[in-house]
Structures are given as C-alpha cells and as structure tokens.
Amino acid sequence: MPPRFRDLKRYLETHGWVLVRNTDHFYYQKVLADGTVLRTRVSHALHKEIPPGQWQAILKYQLKVTEAEFWHGPAVD
Secondary structure, three states, X not given: OXXXXXXXXXXXXXXXXXXXXXXXXXXXXXEOOOOOEEEEEEEOOOOOEOOHHHHXXXXXXXXXXXXXXXXXXXXXX
C-alpha cells in the first residue's frame, strides 16, 4: 500500500515529533538522545500518495528508519 501524507503525519505525531511550523506545509522536528535534530515536512494534501522516490528519501534522510520500522517498528530515540 503506497503511503499517503496522512500516514506520515500520523507517524510523526505518535513518535515524538514536534510540529514547529504550519505554513505552506506542516514542519516537524525531533531531537534524538545524542543531540541529533531530525527534520521533515508534510504536505497539507493529506489524501495524496507520496511518490516512491520521495518516500524513500524521507525514510532514509529525514526519518532515518526503514519502511518496516515505519509501519511496524519502534521509534528512533
């Protein structure tokens, strides 16, 4: 099932990410125990699917989780 922006927003809100700005997108960040700051943004078009290439980049570079961890695993701390 391709993820939608609402799936990403739900993940962020249930895994300790903080909404830092709500302008053209929802902007979130999370500070890890080692001081690393993760940042991502979510489209207001929550019903739209996230394109595959963009989705892989979000997982790898912004959330720093695998797809399996996103859907079923623990949060990054």
